Amino acid sequence: MRRPSQEPPTQAEFDFLLNESVRVHGHLCAGQVLGVRMSMLGLWAIGISDPKDRDRKNLIVFVEMDRCATDAVQSVTGCSLGRRTMKFMDYGKMAATFVNLATNQAVRIIAREESRALAKEYFPEIGNKYQAQLEAYKIMSDDELFSVTEVRVKLQPEDMPGRPMRRVRCALCGEQVQDGRELSRDGMTLCRPCVENGYYEDIL
Ligand SMILES: [Zn+2]
Ligand SMILES: [Zn+2]
Numbered sequence: 269m270r271r272p273s274q275e276p277p278t279q280a281e282f283d284f285l286l287n288e289s290v291r292v293h294g295h296l297c298a299g300q301v302l303g304v305r306m307s308m309l310g311l312w313a314i315g316i317s318d319p320k321d322r323d324r325k326n327l328i329v330f331v332e333m334d335r336c337a338t339d340a341v342q343s344v345t346g347c348s349l350g351r352r353t354m355k356f357m358d359y360g361k362m363a364a365t366f367v368n369l370a371t372n373q374a375v376r377i378i379a380r381e382e383s384r385a386l387a388k389e390y391f392p393e394i395g396n397k398y399q400a401q402l403e404a405y406k407i408m409s410d411d412e413l414f415s416v417t418e419v420r421v422k423l424q425p426e427d428m429p430g431r432p433m434r435r436v437r438c439a440l441c442g443e444q445v446q447d448g449r450e451l452s453r454d455g456m457t458l459c460r461p462c463v464e465n466g467y468y469e470d471i472l
Pocket of ligand 1: 293295296297298299300336337
């Protein structure tokens with residue numbers, strides 16, 4: 269992986285970001301530590317130093333988990349679903365991809381499975397394995413915690429922040445669908461749940 273020119277984040281920055289993330293998430297947990305460190309590493313790797321201000325329009329994050337760490341990623345990066353700067357991919361993996369839109373650099377970072385067992389070796393005296401993970405994840409090296417891969421991410425215009433580019437009406441249920449999420453079947457424009465079965469069923 270190419271290393272960016274900027275200095276790696278400091279301990280003080282980590283402490284500050286972890287505090288902030290705990291405040292937003294509601295509790296301190298191993299997921300906060302992991303998510304904060306993953307985000308700091310990801311931003312650094314793509315050369316983004318001021319995600320909430322100067323670099324705000326240049327950053328998109330894909331998260332592959334809806335777990336504690338996801339809140340940490342949101343807290344550190346300032347990216348959110350509502351701003352369309354955070355994309356949720358429901359893969360069930362402890363992984364996220366950080367994309368710099370200005371340079372097209374992107375890295376996918378996944379938490380290493382070995383780090384769980386390693387955490388116990390760092391703190392054998394802590395009986396509770398989650399507590400041991402929480403403490404160990406603060407001090408383990410990035411290489412012990414994460415695998416980092418440079419990737420290419422294709423972002424479509426309809427996935428970018430800004431006003432919806434298109435709104436269409438589903439021919440079956442009549443509801444409006446925006447951002448090109450409609451499907452075409454037998455010449456009809458339909459919404460996804462009408463084609464694929466949605467997560468809900470109407471109670472008749
Ligand atoms: Zn948590
Ligand atoms: Zn429909």
